[in-house]
Amino acid sequence: MSELNCVYEDEHLLVLNKPSGLLCVPGRGPDKQDCLSLRALQHYGNALVVHRLDQATSGLVVMARSLSVQRQLSQAFAERQVNKRYMAVVAGTLQADPKTAAEDGWQLIDLPIAADWERRPLRVINHETGKSSQTLWKVMEHITHQGMHCTRVQLSPVTGRTHQLRVHMAATGHAILGDALYASGNVLAGSPRLLLQATDLEFTHPVSGEVVLHQCTHDF
DSSP, rough: OOOOEEEOOOOOOEEEETTTTTTSSSSGGGGOBBBHHHHHHHHSSSEEEEOOOOOOOEEEEEEEHHHHHHHHHHHHHHHTTTTHHHHHHHHSOOOHHHHOOOTOOEOOOOOOEEGGGTTOOEEEEEEETOOOOOEEEEEEEEEEEEEEEEEEEEEEESSSOOTTTHHHHTTOOBBBBBTTTTOOHHHTOOSSOOOEEEEEEEHHHHHHHOOEEEEEOOOO
C-alpha cells in the first residue's frame, strides 16, 4: 500500500499529514487516481473526506470515519469553527507594521478573491466581483534561502477561498517560494515544491466535545 502518515486516529476520525504533490481526492484521468482519500480508504476502510488541501500544499487533513462525524466536521469547517495555521516561506523581507499589528504580532490581509475565468484555475484580487477574503499573518523569522532574502511566516485563513493564502501573499508582493501558479522567476525557481504546509488544526471533537489541537513540524 502507498505511504500514509497518520498523526492521530480514533474510532471517529483521522488526522493525516499529506505530502506536497499528492491530491486529496481523485482527479480526472487515470494518472490522477492516487490520492490521500483513496490511500486512507484502502488502509482504514471507512475514511470520508471532510476538507481538502491544494495538491501542492503539504500538511494536516482531518477525515471522518462515519457519515455523522463527516457531517459535523464539515459543518464546523463551513461555520469557521476550525482554527487552521500554516507555515510558509515567502520571497523578500516581510516586515510587520507596528501601526496595524496586534500585540501578538498578527496582521490582517483583507482582499476580495475572484476566479480568473480566462486563466482557470487561477484566482485574482478583484474588488468588484471578488468574495470577501481575510488572512492573518505573522513574521516568524527572516532567512536566506538559496541566496535570496526570504521570510518564514505563519498564516491563518479566516475565510476559506480557493488558493487564498497563495493569492494573498502574492498580492502583497511576497509570493510563496515554489508557487507554480502565482510566483515567477527566482521565486518560482527557489524551491522544487510549494513551501506551504498546514501545521495546526484545532477543533471540537464531534463525539467527545473536547477541544483538540493537532500539530506537525514544518518540513522545510
